[in-house]
Amino acid sequence: DSGIYYFDIPTTRLVQIAEVPFGISRFFARDDGTFLIRLNRFGFSRSSWAKVDLSTDVVELVGNSTVAGSGNQVSIRATTMVGQNLVSLSDSAQIGFLDPSDMTYSAIAGSSVNFNGCLAAKSADEVFQLARLDGSIDTVNLNNGTSIAGPAITGDVPATGSLGNFQCHGAAMVGPDIFALFMDRNTNEHTGHILSINPVSGVASSVFILPGAFSELEPTPPGLFQ
Secondary structure (H helix, E strand, C coil), rough: CCEEEECCCCCCCCEEEEEEECCCCCEEECCCCEEEEECCCCCCCCCEEEEEEECCEEEEEEEEEECCCCCCEECCEEEEEECEEEEECCCCCCCEEEEECCCEEEEEECCCCCCEEEECCCCCEEEECCECCCCEEEEECCCCCCCEHHHHCCCCCCCCCHHEEEEEEEEEEEECCCEEEEEEEECCCCCCEEEEEEECCCCCEEEEECCCCCCCCCCCCCCCCC
16 A cells, blocks of 8 residues: 555545555655655665656656765655755755755755654754654754754653654644654554644644554645646
8 A cells, every 4th residue: 555645634534646566765745746755665775766746657766865976875864845945864864955856965064963753844944853752843954954952742642652662754834833743663553643733832732643654744735736
């Protein structure tokens, strides 16, 4: 059942919109109706990417993400759009920018952040980073890569299992709140929990428990289904 799903917040409707036989680790949506997805299953490396065209359901391999200048392969842990820039988090614990035209990655010099977790746009110069449910909502500056700890995540969080084993696998700003997907690694099912979190107070509200493991959450591009 590996694929890309559309989730409607008001109705909690979940619909598969594309099937991806390779499995998906991370992805981001583009305004032209395509998705770029990171593959890490069935023989692919953690830097392998493919393009999915929703209008044709064609899955096309596009190559590996590499470090600009050196050509070394790099694994991208998370992405979020900030204006026209695709901000990315690498497995070397650095924040940088990913160029979707050739999949080259340019790190912000001196940046050092938690390499786990997910990103959501905060402003033109900042992104939120969330890692685990027992952690905080941090702010990363895109000019110098510095990270400042914010409020702890509290409120309507799962009552069973270690909160440290709920790992963030995607986040998006919807109105004033962060909608974040946390994968439950306390069990073999790795069930996904979608929470709505106030970024100022850190108070979370449960939105939906997904029927299985999901590995990314991205805002739907405007006009994608029109």
